[in-house]
Amino acid sequence: xxxxxxxxxxxxxxxxxxxxxxxxxxxxxxxxxxxxxxxxxxxxxxxxxxxxxxxxxxxxxxxxxxxxxxxxxxxxxxxxxxxxxxxxxxxxxxxxxxxxxxxxxxxxxxxxxxxxxxxxxxxxxxxxxxxxxxxxxxxxxxxxxxxxxxxxxxxxxxxx
Amino acid sequence: xxxxxxxxxxxxxxxxxxxxxxxxxxxxxxxxxxxxxxxxxxxxxxxxxxxxxxxxxxxxxxxxxxxxxxxxxxxxxxxxxxxxxxxxxxxxxxxxxxxxxxxxxxxxxxxxxxxxxxxxxxxxxxxxxxxxxxxxxxxxxxxxxxxxxxxxxxxxxxxxxxxxxxxxxxxxxxxxxxxxxxxxxxxxxxxxxxxxxxxxxxxxxxxxxxxxxxxxxxxxxxxxxxxxxxxxxxxxxxxxxxxxxxxxxxxxxxxxxxxxxxxxxxxxxxxxxxxxxxxxxxxxxxxxxxxxxxxxxxxxxxxxxxxxxxxxxxxxxxxxxxxxxxxxxxxxxxxxxxxxxxxxxxxxxxxxxxxxxxxxxxxxxxxxxxxxxxxxxxxxxxx
Ligand SMILES: [Zn+2]
Numbered sequence: 001x002x003x004x005x006x007x008x009x010x011x012x013x014x015x016x017x018x019x020x021x022x023x024x025x026x027x028x029x030x031x032x033x034x035x036x037x038x039x040x041x042x043x044x045x046x047x048x049x050x051x052x053x054x055x056x057x058x059x060x061x062x063x064x065x066x067x068x069x070x071x072x073x074x075x076x077x078x079x080x081x082x083x084x085x086x087x088x089x090x091x092x093x094x095x096x097x098x099x100x101x102x103x104x105x106x107x108x109x110x111x112x113x114x115x116x117x118x119x120x121x122x123x124x125x126x127x128x129x130x131x132x133x134x135x136x137x138x139x140x141x142x143x144x145x146x147x148x149x150x151x152x153x154x155x156x157x158x159x160x
Numbered sequence: 161x162x163x164x165x166x167x168x169x170x171x172x173x174x175x176x177x178x179x180x181x182x183x184x185x186x187x188x189x190x191x192x193x194x195x196x197x198x199x200x201x202x203x204x205x206x207x208x209x210x211x212x213x214x215x216x217x218x219x220x221x222x223x224x225x226x227x228x229x230x231x232x233x234x235x236x237x238x239x240x241x242x243x244x245x246x247x248x249x250x251x252x253x254x255x256x257x258x259x260x261x262x263x264x265x266x267x268x269x270x271x272x273x274x275x276x277x278x279x280x281x282x283x284x285x286x287x288x289x290x291x292x293x294x295x296x297x298x299x300x301x302x303x304x305x306x307x308x309x310x311x312x313x314x315x316x317x318x319x320x321x322x323x324x325x326x327x328x329x330x331x332x333x334x335x336x337x338x339x340x341x342x343x344x345x346x347x348x349x350x351x352x353x354x355x356x357x358x359x360x361x362x363x364x365x366x367x368x369x370x371x372x373x374x375x376x377x378x379x380x381x382x383x384x385x386x387x388x389x390x391x392x393x394x395x396x397x398x399x400x401x402x403x404x405x406x407x408x409x410x411x412x413x414x415x416x417x418x419x420x421x422x423x424x425x426x427x428x429x430x431x432x433x434x435x436x437x438x439x440x441x442x443x444x445x446x447x448x449x450x451x452x453x454x455x456x457x458x459x460x461x462x463x464x465x466x467x468x469x470x471x472x473x474x475x476x477x478x479x480x481x482x483x484x485x486x487x488x489x490x491x492x493x494x495x496x497x498x499x500x501x502x503x504x505x506x507x508x509x510x511x512x513x514x515x516x517x518x519x520x521x522x523x524x525x526x527x528x529x530x531x532x533x534x535x536x537x538x539x540x541x542x543x
Contacts, residue, residue: 020296020297021297022293022294022296028294053294053415054291054415060407079414080313080414082300082309082362083362084300084305084308084361084362085358088301089301092299100298100299100309111415112415113294114294114300114412115298125299130362135312
């Protein structure tokens with residue numbers, strides 16, 4: 001009997017294994033901390049109330065250094081998308097072609113987040129049929145804890 | 161009124177190595193070959209060189225180059241950031257230094273072994289601090305993915321199609337087929353090849369992407385008065401501009417209010433303001449083409465057509481020789497060589513000398529641009 005064979009009930013490999021991990025900087029760290037709690041929040045000026053992205057020290061409208069993190073509904077629309085094909089880093093090539101999308105947030109249309117449209121929070125990056133991708137399609141945020149790393153927002157179709 | 165840039169300086173020498181997927185020589189050796197050739201073209205001794213300008217991404221530095229070629233005392237040196245956005249600015253920095261008396265003979269260059277080396281985007285694993293933390297983990301890994309996003313949105317908003325991008329790829333390939341120095345000299349392109357090519361990042365296919373190239377180029381800039389005594393017909397730097405738009409974000413301009421009006425718009429406003437010419441006066445254009453969609457975006461930005469009309473502009477052979485605006489007449493980054501756009505400058509010079517392999521009859525004005533999508537620069541050259 002060959003004991004080196006994996007058991008028949010072995011779980012399939014995690015499709016998120018070896019994806020690149022975001023490395024938060026000082027300004028962006030709160031985004032990832034809120035995401036870990038399942039909240040989508042955007043840095044917002046405490047003086048003039050303008051949201052801004054990516055996070056940075058100072059408000060470009062009023063130069064205030066005071067900011068808070070405004071909670072978003074997590075709803076938005078697809079602004080654009082691509083389907084990357086190899087050559088790609090190995091973990092991405094394994095799921096190619098997958099989708100990368102830009103989502104424009106409902107409450108703050110000029111805040112556009114890069115993400116992935118998936119069938120479920122922990123599904124593969126290619127788990128949605130590319131034919132279903134459409135600019136303007138309504139989406140909502142879900143949260144996925146990357147193996148060994150932060151939790152990232154992902155997106156599912158509002159009308160699956 | 162202080163010193164003005166307008167026609168105060170001229171490009172008097174150009175030089176280049178061969179272009180190939182793999183060249184045996186080092187970047188430093190290639191750079192020296194291109195610079196020595198450019199000085200010889202100008203009829204200027206290397207000991208007279210007192211200014212250098214290149215890209216921050218250039219790995220051969222001016223100290224080593226100055227020693228190697230036998231430059232004299234150097235009184236101006238500068239480097240321009242943002243990769244392909246820096247090409248035209250290297251000449252602009254030299255022109256400004258010479259026009260204001262800080263130097264007299266300037267050399268700009270770019271040497272690159274992108275064909276041999278690893279792709280820059282494969283080195284992203286180490287750390288992903290801002291801004292890559294917002295894009296890379298989601299699989300937006302390469303410039304083609306980043307620009308593909310803008311291309312898809314552009315197609316959606318303005319009805320641009322893959323046929324429009326093909327028009328761009330074909331114009332560049334047709335010119336390369338006339339240029340023995342081009343990597344794609346003997347490789348014609350057909351619509352069928354384009355439409356059936358493998359995807360890189362949908363909606364961009366193989367032929368929407370520039371070439372991976374080894375090679376080096378250089379040019380020599382002097383004051384207009386000195387230029388008249390040089391070996392070749394001077395090509396005057398009529399105007400120059402850099403552009404970093406408000407709220408711009410390099411490559412991923414998605415957080416701008418209007419991501420489809422990129423750095424070209426900012427550079428263009430400044431460029432035309434400092435010129436006696438307008439878009440209608442341009443005989444031939446060398447527009448940065450790392451990806452085909454950058455051409456319609458740039459045609460709009462530099463004012464050759466209205467907003468959203470860049471794709472339609474490419475129809476009916478407009479970009480071919482004899483068309484409304486002959487484009488990238490050496491083959492460009494798509495089909496001659498991708499050397500961060502420096503070949504667009506040398507080709508602009510050839511057109512105005514009357515020595516291009518795809519010569520536009522009586523060309524007297526040429527727009528040269530650097531990378532759209534990143535902080536950029538542009539030159540207006542005239543004979
Ligand atoms: Zn503010």
